[in-house]
Amino acid sequence: MRKLGLLFTLILVLGPYFVYAQADKHVIMVSVDGLRPEFYLSNKWHAPNLKQLKKKGAFAEGVVSVFPSVTFPSHTTMVTGVSPAEHGIYYNAVFSYDSTNGGIYWNFKQIKKKTLWDVARKAGLKTAAIVWPVSAGAPVDYNIPDIGHMGNDVLEKYSYPSDFTATIKKEILGGVDKIDVGDDIAVAKIGAWVIKNAKPNLMTLHMFGLDHIEHANGREGEAVQRGLSKIDSSVGIIWNAVKEAGIEKNTLFLIVGDHGFYDTDISVRPNVILAKEGLIRDINKGDWDARFHTMGGSAFLFVKNNDPKIIGKVRDLFDKLPDNDKKYFRIIDPMKMKQVKADPNAVFALSALNNASFAATEKGDFITQRKKGGVHGHFPDTKEIQTGFIAVGKSVRSNANLKEMRLYDIAPIVLKYLNLSLGKLKGTVPEGLFKGDK
Ligand SMILES: [Zn+2]
Numbered sequence: 001m002r003k004l005g006l007l008f009t010l011i012l013v014l015g016p017y018f019v020y021a022q023a024d025k026h027v028i029m030v031s032v033d034g035l036r037p038e039f040y041l042s043n044k045w046h047a048p049n050l051k052q053l054k055k056k057g058a059f060a061e062g063v064v065s066v067f068p069s070v071t072f073p074s075h076t077t078m079v080t081g082v083s084p085a086e087h088g089i090y091y092n093a094v095f096s097y098d099s100t101n102g103g104i105y106w107n108f109k110q111i112k113k114k115t116l117w118d119v120a121r122k123a124g125l126k127t128a129a130i131v132w133p134v135s136a137g138a139p140v141d142y143n144i145p146d147i148g149h150m151g152n153d154v155l156e157k158y159s160y161p162s163d164f165t166a167t168i169k170k171e172i173l174g175g176v177d178k179i180d181v182g183d184d185i186a187v188a189k190i191g192a193w194v195i196k197n198a199k200p201n202l203m204t205l206h207m208f209g210l211d212h213i214e215h216a217n218g219r220e221g222e223a224v225q226r227g228l229s230k231i232d233s234s235v236g237i238i239w240n241a242v243k244e245a246g247i248e249k250n251t252l253f254l255i256v257g258d259h260g261f262y263d264t265d266i267s268v269r270p271n272v273i274l275a276k277e278g279l280i281r282d283i284n285k286g287d288w289d290a291r292f293h294t295m296g297g298s299a300f301l302f303v304k305n306n307d308p309k310i311i312g313k314v315r316d317l318f319d320k321l322p323d324n325d326k327k328y329f330r331i332i333d334p335m336k337m338k339q340v341k342a343d344p345n346a347v348f349a350l351s352a353l354n355n356a357s358f359a360a361t362e363k364g365d366f367i368t369q370r371k372k373g374g375v376h377g378h379f380p381d382t383k384e385i386q387t388g389f390i391a392v393g394k395s396v397r398s399n400a401n402l403k404e405m406r407l408y409d410i411a412p413i414v415l416k417y418l419n420l421s422l423g424k425l426k427g428t429v430p431e432g433l434f435k436g437d438k
Pocket of ligand 1: 211
């Protein structure tokens with residue numbers, strides 16, 4: 001009887017994994033940094049693979065990002081289903097009170113919530129993360145982390161399994177000395193190899209070549225088309241690998257993005273105002289009372305000890321600016337910051353308008369011309385900042401327009417397909433994505 005009881009308990013405890021774990025299912029999630037929906041919606045852009053996948057599956061006209069709409073918080077929202085305030089990846093670069101550069105978020109330990117990788121691994125599924133932000137040390141079987149500019153040695157140190165980087169350099173990339181994670185085609189080839197050799201149940205893969213091109217050129221132009229063509233070929237390489245691996249029938253293939261892009265030729269330097277008022281004395285020595293942490297389309301205000309007098313003073317300074325200056329941004333007040341669950345340590349933020357973007361320096365003029373280019377980071381209701389989404393799979397409807405969705409909806413889609421749970425989440429599986437759903 002006791003033995004039977006134990007057996008029964010074991011079934012109860014392990015049951016979900018053996019009975020429900022979707023060991024024969026695969027989610028291949030490809031993130032295109034700076035993906036804009038018009039790349040697959042408009043005739044203006046040439047992206048045959050993306051357009052073919054869009055027709056074959058379901059797609060969104062726009063995906064609303066998080067605040068700030070930048071790479072690391074967005075990607076972490078996709079793998080946790082929660083906001084920056086909850087997962088703790090508030091920006092790309094850590095805000096540091098004593099120096100201008102706190103380094104980027106890169107280590108998995110910095111994520112405060114459970115991820116898709118955690119629950120997939122716990123369910124006994126095979127996982128992979130290829131150049132995914134904040135994934136160094138993530139609980140996956142195959143990992144090439146996104147470690148920013150820390151160099152090849154750090155990249156290799158945090159990659160696994162142990163022979164993976166040697167295999168990549170020798171077999172996958174044809175005898176190179178270093179792995180160039182900025183080369184989308186190389187990243188796609190790594191992903192294709194993992195799909196064919198390991199058939200992971202969950203693979204998250206990130207390509208950022210197009211993002212760099214959009215930063216340098218803005219939304220339009222030949223260079224952007226060239227970057228898009230490279231991405232499109234990369235997506236083709238990965239999609240072909242799914243077919244060659246013989247797992248197409250039981251794979252949910254997702255093309256996701258983290259943010260769109262906003263054209264800029266005006267530079268706004270909010271720290272100049274603070275320095276003029278004596279609120280910033282020496283940034284590098286941490287000698288300041290109030291300071292903006294800037295990231296292209298937005299700037300987040302930090303006030304030491306959240307001193308209400310200083311907060312009031314800064315708010316006043318920006319409220320009293322002439323309309324000709326104020327037209328370049330809007331203030332995201334503390335209430336709105338709370339609503340979208342941005343960094344709880346920041347007081348309020350600015351979101352750029354009228355072709356403006358923010359720069360960190362406290363020196364020079366408050367507003368100047370800048371080289372034409374592209375930025376993101378704005379408050380997520382900014383239309384240009386929306387990203388894209390395409391889903392393909394046997395259980396996905398064909399040519400289904402999901403209209404507008406949110407980055408919060410990505411994790412629920414993956415969880416539903418693999419029959420996993422991350423508890424109660426804000427996002428939902430978009431209506432009409434899967435066959436049989438209404
Ligand atoms: Zn990005």
